Amino acid sequence: MNQHPSSLVEQALACTHVGAELIAIADLEQRGNLRWAQNSLTTNGLTRALSLTLIALVHDTDGTRTAAQTYTNVDADDLQSMVNLLIERAKLGEVSSVDSGVALAGEHVDATFAELAPVMDPEVFTPLIQPLAHALNLARAEHLTWSGYAEANTDSTWVGVSSGARRVHHQRAASIEITQRATRADGVLVSSWAGASANTFAELSMPDLENTLRQARQWSEADIDVAPGHYDVILTAEAVADLAIPALWEASARDAVEGSSAFARPGGGTKLEQTVMSPKISITSDPDHPEVSTAPFVVEHSSGPTSSVADNAQPLETTQWIDGGVLRHLVGPRSYQATVEQTRPAIDNIIIDSQGSGTLADLIARTENGLLITCLWYIRDVDRQTMLLTGLTRDGVYVIK
Incomplete structure (x- = not known):
């Protein structure tokens, strides 16, 4: 599936039959991750996956019947046969009450529908690398053990409807989770957790996470038995x-x-x-x-x-x-x-x-x-x-x- 997602959507919609309606959704998922254990980075990587979901709707006097299928590695030459089979499946399906009695979207066309998605590259982690390296070194010096991961996502979605609508959205997200382990003076191993999420790593604060874990470590200096009850x-x-x-x-x-x-x-x-x-x-x-x-x-x-x-x-x-x-x-x-x-x-x-x-x-x-x-x-x-x-x-x- 090497074609532009919006092009796949348009080509799929062009295969629609008279008497049926079609919705095409192209999803491009880009993922980046960093993982660490024992205060050292262990793995990192970037992934990219494109899928195409086709939804056929057939209307009759009883209501609307639908069929949906998600595909990967789609060849544009196969789209017509895929749409044909999906429409036949919809005709044989049961009436769907949740899909009946409403018109499909047909007015809004996003001006950026045909544009490429923003590309995720390793630089997505640039705002995080130095603060994380400093925090891992500090944890090591204080005889603390950190493990955790950071993940960056860019999810791009193109939605096309045979009645006319063309919508596109690019969603960014960044998250980090850290588990800190420490050995108390009495030999008991205690752990603390901290996490945060935002649109990008530039919006996250490693010092804030460090302070959260530092505070949790202080709170963990003693165990207290709590009786069942209302608190x-x-x-x-x-x-x-x-x-x-x-x-x-x-x-x-x-x-x-x-x-x-x-x-x-x-x-x-x-x-x-x-x-x-x-x-x-x-x-x-x-x-x-x-x-x-x-x-x-x-x-x-x-x-x-x-x-x-x-x-x-x-x-x-x-x-x-x-x-x-x-x-x-x-x-x-x-x-x-x-x-x-x-x-x-x-x-x-x-x-x-x-x-x-x-x-x-x-x-x-x-x-x-x-x-x-x-x-x-x-x-x-x-x-x-x-x-x-x-x-x-x-x-x-x-x-x-």
């Missing part, structure tokens, strides 16, 4: 974000109507316009947010309870999920708005706004007896109707006294 708990911003993600995943409009989620109202209906959390908290998704920007249009490779391939290339707007503790919107495809008007498509970011004040140190100082949790991991459902979760705290539970 005031402080969560770091990273831990709060880890819990906000499953909360948004559970905000399905369909599940709420069917009574299988925490946003279902006892006795029937949803909790829309009801208070579901502290009035100090608001949760929003905004594709244009400068710090966590994401695709400003829908990208769906398959349909599900909260998504529809028929929504591909539709514009996304800022959505307030929780406003002052009140549930304002739930997640779902456009087709479900006939059932729940306040249904909105998912957006791939979360912005949490609270009316609290003070730094983490201030919160700790104001807490007489409680727990601090700095890291959550392997989070999974226990009871979806109450949003009860379980998981691990990994290297970050501390007693506040």
